[in-house]
Amino acid sequence: MRITAADVVVTCPGRNFVTLRVTTEDGLVGLGDATLNGRELAVASYLADHVVPLLLGRDARAVEDTWQYLYRGAYWRRGPVTMAAIAAVDTALWDIKAKAAGMPLYELLGGACRVGALAYGHASGRDLPELFDSIRLHLERGFRAIRVQTGVPGLGTVYGVASSAAGGGDRYDYEPARPTALPVEEVWDTRAYLRHLPGVFEAVRHEFGPELPLLHDGHHRMTPIEAARLGKALEPYDLFWLEDATPGEDQAALRLIRQHTTTPLAIGEVFNSVHDYTTLLGERLIDYVRSAVTHTGGVTAMRKLLDYAAVHGARSGLHGPTDISPVGMAAALHLDLAVHNFGIQEYMPHTARTLEVFRTSYTFTAGLLHPSDAPGLGVELDLDAAARFPYRAAYLPVNRLADGTVHDW
Ligand SMILES: [Mg+2]
Numbered sequence: 001m002r003i004t005a006a007d008v009v010v011t012c013p014g015r016n017f018v019t020l021r022v023t024t025e026d027g028l029v030g031l032g033d034a035t036l037n038g039r040e041l042a043v044a045s046y047l048a049d050h051v052v053p054l055l056l057g058r059d060a061r062a063v064e065d066t067w068q069y070l071y072r073g074a075y076w077r078r079g080p081v082t083m084a085a086i087a088a089v090d091t092a093l094w095d096i097k098a099k100a101a102g103m104p105l106y107e108l109l110g111g112a113c114r115v116g117a118l119a120y121g122h123a124s125g126r127d128l129p130e131l132f133d134s135i136r137l138h139l140e141r142g143f144r145a146i147r148v149q150t151g152v153p154g155l156g157t158v159y160g161v162a163s164s165a166a167g168g169g170d171r172y173d174y175e176p177a178r179p180t181a182l183p184v185e186e187v188w189d190t191r192a193y194l195r196h197l198p199g200v201f202e203a204v205r206h207e208f209g210p211e212l213p214l215l216h217d218g219h220h221r222m223t224p225i226e227a228a229r230l231g232k233a234l235e236p237y238d239l240f241w242l243e244d245a246t247p248g249e250d251q252a253a254l255r256l257i258r259q260h261t262t263t264p265l266a267i268g269e270v271f272n273s274v275h276d277y278t279t280l281l282g283e284r285l286i287d288y289v290r291s292a293v294t295h296t297g298g299v300t301a302m303r304k305l306l307d308y309a310a311v312h313g314a315r316s317g318l319h320g321p322t323d324i325s326p327v328g329m330a331a332a333l334h335l336d337l338a339v340h341n342f343g344i345q346e347y348m349p350h351t352a353r354t355l356e357v358f359r360t361s362y363t364f365t366a367g368l369l370h371p372s373d374a375p376g377l378g379v380e381l382d383l384d385a386a387a388r389f390p391y392r393a394a395y396l397p398v399n400r401l402a403d404g405t406v407h408d409w
Pocket of ligand 1: 217219243244
Protein backbone atom coordinates (compact mmCIF):
# COMPACT_ATOMS: atom_id res chain seq x y z
CA MET A 1 0.00 0.00 0.00
CA ARG A 2 2.41 2.67 -1.29
CA ILE A 3 1.85 6.37 -0.63
CA THR A 4 1.54 8.13 -4.01
CA ALA A 5 0.67 11.65 -2.90
CA ALA A 6 0.75 13.80 0.22
CA ASP A 7 -0.69 17.29 -0.06
CA VAL A 8 -0.66 20.09 2.50
CA VAL A 9 -3.95 22.03 2.44
CA VAL A 10 -4.10 25.43 4.19
CA THR A 11 -7.56 26.95 4.44
CA CYS A 12 -9.24 29.72 6.45
CA PRO A 13 -13.01 29.21 6.75
CA GLY A 14 -13.12 31.78 9.58
CA ARG A 15 -9.83 30.61 11.10
CA ASN A 16 -6.75 28.85 9.72
CA PHE A 17 -6.44 25.08 9.46
CA VAL A 18 -3.56 23.01 8.09
CA THR A 19 -4.43 19.51 6.85
CA LEU A 20 -2.24 16.75 5.43
CA ARG A 21 -4.03 14.65 2.79
CA VAL A 22 -2.28 11.35 2.08
CA THR A 23 -3.27 9.20 -0.94
CA THR A 24 -2.27 5.56 -1.54
CA GLU A 25 -1.76 3.67 -4.82
CA ASP A 26 -5.13 1.93 -4.37
CA GLY A 27 -6.92 5.27 -3.99
CA LEU A 28 -7.45 5.43 -0.22
CA VAL A 29 -7.24 8.92 1.27
CA GLY A 30 -6.24 9.70 4.87
CA LEU A 31 -6.41 13.06 6.66
CA GLY A 32 -4.30 14.48 9.48
CA ASP A 33 -4.64 17.80 11.33
CA ALA A 34 -1.45 19.91 11.58
CA THR A 35 -2.98 23.17 12.84
CA LEU A 36 -0.78 25.19 15.22
CA ASN A 37 -2.83 28.27 16.07
CA GLY A 38 -0.97 31.49 15.19
CA ARG A 39 2.06 29.67 13.67
CA GLU A 40 0.26 27.67 10.97
CA LEU A 41 2.62 28.22 8.03
CA ALA A 42 5.64 26.93 9.96
CA VAL A 43 4.03 23.48 10.15
CA ALA A 44 2.84 23.68 6.52
CA SER A 45 6.45 24.31 5.46
CA TYR A 46 7.84 21.59 7.76
CA LEU A 47 5.48 19.13 6.10
CA ALA A 48 5.74 20.27 2.47
CA ASP A 49 9.50 20.95 2.45
CA HIS A 50 10.83 18.24 4.76
CA VAL A 51 8.30 15.44 5.32
CA VAL A 52 6.27 14.93 2.13
CA PRO A 53 9.39 13.97 0.09
CA LEU A 54 10.06 11.21 2.67
CA LEU A 55 6.52 9.84 2.51
CA LEU A 56 6.22 9.27 -1.23
CA GLY A 57 6.70 5.55 -1.95
CA ARG A 58 6.52 4.49 1.73
CA ASP A 59 4.16 1.74 2.87
CA ALA A 60 1.08 3.46 4.35
CA ARG A 61 0.49 0.45 6.62
CA ALA A 62 3.72 1.06 8.60
CA VAL A 63 2.27 3.52 11.12
CA GLU A 64 4.62 2.97 14.07
CA ASP A 65 7.70 2.67 11.85
CA THR A 66 6.83 5.93 10.06
CA TRP A 67 6.32 7.69 13.40
CA GLN A 68 9.75 6.57 14.64
CA TYR A 69 11.35 7.35 11.27
CA LEU A 70 10.11 10.97 11.38
CA TYR A 71 10.77 11.48 15.12
CA ARG A 72 14.22 9.92 15.38
CA GLY A 73 15.15 10.66 11.78
CA ALA A 74 14.85 14.43 12.24
CA TYR A 75 17.47 14.22 15.03
CA TRP A 76 16.02 17.55 16.44
CA ARG A 77 13.20 16.23 18.57
CA ARG A 78 9.95 17.48 20.04
CA GLY A 79 8.62 21.03 19.87
CA PRO A 80 5.15 22.07 18.69
CA VAL A 81 6.04 22.44 14.99
CA THR A 82 7.76 19.06 14.65
CA MET A 83 5.17 17.20 16.72
CA ALA A 84 2.20 18.76 14.88
CA ALA A 85 3.76 17.67 11.57
CA ILE A 86 4.34 14.11 12.83
CA ALA A 87 0.81 14.11 14.25
CA ALA A 88 -0.65 14.91 10.84
CA VAL A 89 1.21 12.04 9.16
CA ASP A 90 0.36 9.60 11.94
CA THR A 91 -3.35 10.50 12.03
CA ALA A 92 -3.62 10.28 8.23
CA LEU A 93 -2.03 6.80 8.27
CA TRP A 94 -4.43 5.60 11.01
CA ASP A 95 -7.32 7.00 8.92
CA ILE A 96 -6.10 4.98 5.92
CA LYS A 97 -5.55 1.81 7.97
CA ALA A 98 -9.06 1.98 9.44
CA LYS A 99 -10.61 2.69 6.03
CA ALA A 100 -8.72 -0.31 4.58
CA ALA A 101 -10.12 -2.43 7.43
CA GLY A 102 -13.62 -1.02 6.85
CA MET A 103 -13.84 -0.03 10.51
CA PRO A 104 -14.13 3.15 12.56
CA LEU A 105 -10.71 3.95 14.04
CA TYR A 106 -11.82 3.26 17.62
CA GLU A 107 -12.32 -0.41 16.71
CA LEU A 108 -8.65 -0.70 15.71
CA LEU A 109 -7.68 0.95 19.00
CA GLY A 110 -9.38 -1.83 20.95
CA GLY A 111 -13.08 -1.02 20.60
CA ALA A 112 -15.46 1.22 22.52
CA CYS A 113 -15.27 1.37 26.33
CA ARG A 114 -18.34 3.65 26.55
CA VAL A 115 -21.36 4.81 24.54
CA GLY A 116 -20.01 8.35 24.13
CA ALA A 117 -17.53 10.90 25.43
CA LEU A 118 -18.78 13.40 28.05
CA ALA A 119 -18.12 16.87 26.60
CA TYR A 120 -17.70 20.20 28.36
CA GLY A 121 -18.67 23.51 26.77
CA HIS A 122 -17.25 27.01 27.25
CA ALA A 123 -19.61 29.36 29.08
CA SER A 124 -18.50 32.90 29.86
CA GLY A 125 -19.78 36.36 30.72
CA ARG A 126 -18.44 39.79 31.51
CA ASP A 127 -20.70 39.83 34.59
CA LEU A 128 -22.95 37.35 36.43
CA PRO A 129 -26.18 37.91 34.40
CA GLU A 130 -24.26 37.38 31.14
CA LEU A 131 -22.49 34.33 32.58
CA PHE A 132 -25.76 32.77 33.81
CA ASP A 133 -27.34 33.31 30.35
CA SER A 134 -24.34 31.63 28.76
CA ILE A 135 -24.52 28.64 31.12
CA ARG A 136 -28.26 28.28 30.44
CA LEU A 137 -27.65 28.43 26.67
CA HIS A 138 -25.07 25.63 26.95
CA LEU A 139 -27.41 23.51 29.06
CA GLU A 140 -30.17 24.02 26.44
CA ARG A 141 -27.71 22.88 23.76
CA GLY A 142 -27.22 19.65 25.69
CA PHE A 143 -23.96 20.21 27.56
CA ARG A 144 -23.71 18.35 30.86
CA ALA A 145 -20.43 19.91 32.00
CA ILE A 146 -19.49 23.58 31.79
CA ARG A 147 -16.26 25.56 31.83
CA VAL A 148 -16.84 28.89 33.60
CA GLN A 149 -14.78 31.96 32.61
CA THR A 150 -15.64 35.43 33.84
CA GLY A 151 -14.79 39.06 33.35
CA VAL A 152 -12.94 40.74 36.24
CA PRO A 153 -14.03 44.21 37.51
CA GLY A 154 -11.49 46.83 36.46
CA LEU A 155 -10.02 44.71 33.64
CA GLY A 156 -11.00 44.96 29.96
CA THR A 157 -10.88 41.85 27.78
CA VAL A 158 -10.11 38.71 29.78
CA TYR A 159 -9.07 35.29 28.44
CA GLY A 160 -12.00 32.96 27.75
CA VAL A 161 -14.75 35.58 27.94
CA ALA A 162 -16.70 35.92 24.69
CA SER A 163 -16.92 39.50 23.48
CA SER A 164 -20.58 39.20 22.47
CA ALA A 165 -23.28 38.34 25.00
CA ALA A 166 -24.92 34.90 24.92
CA GLY A 167 -27.20 34.56 21.91
CA GLY A 168 -25.92 37.79 20.34
CA GLY A 169 -24.77 37.38 16.75
CA ASP A 170 -24.59 34.16 14.76
CA ARG A 171 -21.67 32.67 16.64
CA TYR A 172 -21.08 32.43 20.31
CA ASP A 173 -17.72 31.03 21.10
CA TYR A 174 -14.44 32.52 22.06
CA GLU A 175 -12.20 33.33 19.07
CA PRO A 176 -9.09 35.08 20.38
CA ALA A 177 -6.91 34.73 17.23
CA ARG A 178 -7.52 37.93 15.30
CA PRO A 179 -6.40 38.87 11.76
CA THR A 180 -4.42 41.94 12.83
CA ALA A 181 -0.94 43.07 11.72
CA LEU A 182 0.29 42.80 15.32
CA PRO A 183 -1.15 40.81 18.24
CA VAL A 184 -3.85 42.55 20.28
CA GLU A 185 -2.53 43.46 23.76
CA GLU A 186 -4.55 42.89 26.94
CA VAL A 187 -3.96 44.03 30.53
CA TRP A 188 -3.94 41.60 33.46
CA ASP A 189 -4.12 41.87 37.27
CA THR A 190 -3.84 38.56 39.17
CA ARG A 191 -4.85 40.07 42.52
CA ALA A 192 -8.11 41.44 41.08
CA TYR A 193 -8.80 38.01 39.51
CA LEU A 194 -8.12 36.12 42.75
CA ARG A 195 -10.41 38.46 44.72
CA HIS A 196 -13.25 38.05 42.22
CA LEU A 197 -13.29 34.40 41.13
CA PRO A 198 -14.41 32.52 44.30
CA GLY A 199 -17.51 34.74 44.55
CA VAL A 200 -18.40 33.94 40.94
CA PHE A 201 -18.25 30.18 41.62
CA GLU A 202 -20.31 30.63 44.78
CA ALA A 203 -22.99 32.43 42.73
CA VAL A 204 -22.92 29.80 39.96
CA ARG A 205 -23.29 26.93 42.47
CA HIS A 206 -26.14 28.80 44.19
CA GLU A 207 -27.94 29.31 40.85
CA PHE A 208 -27.29 25.92 39.18
CA GLY A 209 -27.02 23.53 42.12
CA PRO A 210 -24.39 21.07 43.34
CA GLU A 211 -24.46 18.43 40.58
CA LEU A 212 -23.34 20.23 37.41
CA PRO A 213 -19.63 19.58 36.73
CA LEU A 214 -17.87 22.99 36.60
CA LEU A 215 -14.39 23.61 35.20
CA HIS A 216 -12.10 26.63 35.15
CA ASP A 217 -8.98 27.58 33.16
CA GLY A 218 -6.37 29.78 34.85
CA HIS A 219 -4.42 30.04 31.56
CA HIS A 220 -0.93 29.86 33.12
CA ARG A 221 -1.27 33.23 34.86
CA MET A 222 -0.64 32.50 38.53
CA THR A 223 2.47 31.90 40.60
CA PRO A 224 2.54 28.56 42.45
CA ILE A 225 1.48 30.08 45.77
CA GLU A 226 -1.32 32.10 44.12
CA ALA A 227 -2.58 28.94 42.41
CA ALA A 228 -2.42 27.01 45.68
CA ARG A 229 -4.53 29.71 47.35
CA LEU A 230 -7.08 29.72 44.51
CA GLY A 231 -7.39 25.92 44.53
CA LYS A 232 -8.06 26.04 48.26
CA ALA A 233 -10.57 28.91 47.93
CA LEU A 234 -12.50 26.98 45.24
CA GLU A 235 -12.76 23.72 47.21
CA PRO A 236 -16.29 24.50 48.57
CA TYR A 237 -17.56 24.73 44.95
CA ASP A 238 -16.38 21.22 43.97
CA LEU A 239 -14.68 21.94 40.65
CA PHE A 240 -14.23 19.11 38.13
CA TRP A 241 -10.79 20.66 37.54
CA LEU A 242 -8.64 23.76 37.77
CA GLU A 243 -6.69 23.93 34.51
CA ASP A 244 -3.33 25.54 33.63
CA ALA A 245 -2.99 27.20 37.03
CA THR A 246 0.72 27.95 36.43
CA PRO A 247 2.99 27.87 33.34
CA GLY A 248 3.26 24.16 32.49
CA GLU A 249 6.99 24.09 31.85
CA ASP A 250 7.66 24.72 35.57
CA GLN A 251 6.74 21.21 36.66
CA ALA A 252 7.85 21.62 40.29
CA ALA A 253 5.19 24.35 40.64
CA LEU A 254 2.51 21.67 40.57
CA ARG A 255 4.13 19.98 43.57
CA LEU A 256 3.53 23.10 45.67
CA ILE A 257 -0.07 23.51 44.46
CA ARG A 258 -0.77 19.84 45.16
CA GLN A 259 0.44 20.17 48.75
CA HIS A 260 -2.18 22.81 49.47
CA THR A 261 -5.40 21.85 47.69
CA THR A 262 -7.65 18.90 46.83
CA THR A 263 -9.12 20.72 43.81
CA PRO A 264 -8.33 18.39 40.84
CA LEU A 265 -5.61 19.75 38.54
CA ALA A 266 -5.40 19.60 34.74
CA ILE A 267 -2.52 20.74 32.56
CA GLY A 268 -0.80 20.08 29.25
CA GLU A 269 -2.37 21.88 26.28
CA VAL A 270 0.96 23.51 25.38
CA PHE A 271 2.88 20.23 25.84
CA ASN A 272 3.84 18.09 22.85
CA SER A 273 5.42 14.91 24.24
CA VAL A 274 4.97 12.23 26.88
CA HIS A 275 8.33 13.42 28.21
CA ASP A 276 6.66 16.70 29.31
CA TYR A 277 4.64 14.61 31.78
CA THR A 278 7.21 12.36 33.44
CA THR A 279 7.40 14.46 36.65
CA LEU A 280 3.74 15.45 36.65
CA LEU A 281 2.41 11.91 36.19
CA GLY A 282 5.27 10.05 37.86
CA GLU A 283 4.75 12.02 41.10
CA ARG A 284 0.94 12.08 40.67
CA LEU A 285 0.85 15.90 40.65
CA ILE A 286 -2.06 16.17 38.17
CA ASP A 287 -5.40 14.46 37.58
CA TYR A 288 -6.06 15.20 33.89
CA VAL A 289 -3.93 15.26 30.72
CA ARG A 290 -4.91 18.25 28.56
CA SER A 291 -2.83 17.66 25.41
CA ALA A 292 -4.15 17.67 21.84
CA VAL A 293 -3.72 14.74 19.45
CA THR A 294 -2.83 17.42 16.90
CA HIS A 295 0.09 18.85 18.89
CA THR A 296 1.42 15.70 20.51
CA GLY A 297 2.49 13.43 17.66
CA GLY A 298 -0.88 11.99 16.67
CA VAL A 299 -2.91 8.93 17.64
CA THR A 300 0.16 6.70 18.20
CA ALA A 301 1.80 9.09 20.66
CA MET A 302 -1.42 10.09 22.43
CA ARG A 303 -2.33 6.45 23.04
CA LYS A 304 1.04 5.91 24.72
CA LEU A 305 0.67 9.11 26.76
CA LEU A 306 -2.80 8.13 27.97
CA ASP A 307 -1.59 4.62 28.87
CA TYR A 308 1.24 6.22 30.88
CA ALA A 309 -1.37 8.44 32.59
CA ALA A 310 -3.51 5.38 33.37
CA VAL A 311 -0.61 3.71 35.20
CA HIS A 312 -0.44 6.81 37.44
CA GLY A 313 -4.16 7.15 38.08
CA ALA A 314 -4.71 10.13 35.74
CA ARG A 315 -7.40 10.52 33.12
CA SER A 316 -7.82 12.19 29.75
CA GLY A 317 -9.20 15.69 29.17
CA LEU A 318 -8.13 16.20 25.57
CA HIS A 319 -7.81 19.70 24.12
CA GLY A 320 -10.68 20.44 21.72
CA PRO A 321 -11.54 24.08 21.06
CA THR A 322 -11.86 25.24 17.45
CA ASP A 323 -8.10 25.75 17.05
CA ILE A 324 -8.17 21.99 16.39
CA SER A 325 -9.67 21.15 12.98
CA PRO A 326 -12.57 18.67 12.75
CA VAL A 327 -9.94 16.10 11.68
CA GLY A 328 -8.04 16.55 14.95
CA MET A 329 -11.32 16.54 16.87
CA ALA A 330 -12.39 13.24 15.31
CA ALA A 331 -9.03 11.67 16.17
CA ALA A 332 -9.54 12.70 19.81
CA LEU A 333 -13.06 11.24 19.85
CA HIS A 334 -11.88 7.81 18.64
CA LEU A 335 -9.31 7.75 21.47
CA ASP A 336 -11.94 8.99 23.96
CA LEU A 337 -14.07 5.97 23.13
CA ALA A 338 -11.23 3.44 23.16
CA VAL A 339 -9.15 4.28 26.25
CA HIS A 340 -10.24 3.05 29.67
CA ASN A 341 -9.04 6.16 31.53
CA PHE A 342 -11.23 8.68 29.71
CA GLY A 343 -12.13 11.73 31.81
CA ILE A 344 -13.85 14.41 29.71
CA GLN A 345 -13.55 15.97 26.25
CA GLU A 346 -13.38 19.72 25.54
CA TYR A 347 -15.84 20.64 22.79
CA MET A 348 -16.43 23.95 21.05
CA PRO A 349 -18.56 23.34 17.92
CA HIS A 350 -17.02 24.49 14.63
CA THR A 351 -18.83 27.09 12.53
CA ALA A 352 -21.03 26.26 9.53
CA ARG A 353 -18.32 27.62 7.22
CA THR A 354 -15.69 25.31 8.73
CA LEU A 355 -18.09 22.38 8.31
CA GLU A 356 -18.50 23.25 4.61
CA VAL A 357 -14.79 22.47 4.22
CA PHE A 358 -14.63 19.53 6.64
CA ARG A 359 -17.58 17.12 6.31
CA THR A 360 -17.90 15.49 9.72
CA SER A 361 -19.96 12.54 10.90
CA TYR A 362 -19.37 12.81 14.65
CA THR A 363 -22.44 13.53 16.77
CA PHE A 364 -23.26 15.38 20.00
CA THR A 365 -26.32 13.93 21.77
CA ALA A 366 -27.44 14.43 25.37
CA GLY A 367 -24.04 15.75 26.39
CA LEU A 368 -22.05 12.93 24.77
CA LEU A 369 -19.85 13.04 21.67
CA HIS A 370 -19.52 9.99 19.38
CA PRO A 371 -17.09 9.75 16.44
CA SER A 372 -19.62 7.78 14.29
CA ASP A 373 -19.18 4.31 12.82
CA ALA A 374 -17.96 5.52 9.42
CA PRO A 375 -14.72 3.75 8.37
CA GLY A 376 -11.57 5.64 9.38
CA LEU A 377 -11.83 8.97 11.20
CA GLY A 378 -15.20 9.78 9.62
CA VAL A 379 -14.19 13.21 8.26
CA GLU A 380 -13.86 14.27 4.61
CA LEU A 381 -12.09 17.33 3.22
CA ASP A 382 -13.84 19.25 0.41
CA LEU A 383 -10.89 20.60 -1.60
CA ASP A 384 -13.05 23.01 -3.66
CA ALA A 385 -14.55 24.50 -0.51
CA ALA A 386 -11.09 24.71 1.10
CA ALA A 387 -9.79 26.67 -1.91
CA ARG A 388 -12.52 29.29 -1.47
CA PHE A 389 -11.03 30.33 1.90
CA PRO A 390 -7.36 31.35 1.51
CA TYR A 391 -4.99 31.72 4.48
CA ARG A 392 -5.17 34.92 6.57
CA ALA A 393 -2.51 35.75 9.15
CA ALA A 394 -3.94 35.88 12.68
CA TYR A 395 -2.32 36.22 16.08
CA LEU A 396 -3.27 35.23 19.61
CA PRO A 397 -3.23 38.19 22.04
CA VAL A 398 -0.28 39.23 24.19
CA ASN A 399 -0.82 40.00 27.88
CA ARG A 400 0.79 42.76 29.96
CA LEU A 401 0.54 43.79 33.59
CA ALA A 402 -0.65 47.35 34.31
CA ASP A 403 2.99 48.57 34.46
CA GLY A 404 3.68 47.18 30.97
CA THR A 405 5.49 43.96 31.95
CA VAL A 406 4.75 41.10 29.53
CA HIS A 407 2.81 38.36 31.32
CA ASP A 408 1.53 34.89 30.35
CA TRP A 409 -1.54 35.12 28.12
MG1 LIG B 1 -6.38 25.75 28.74
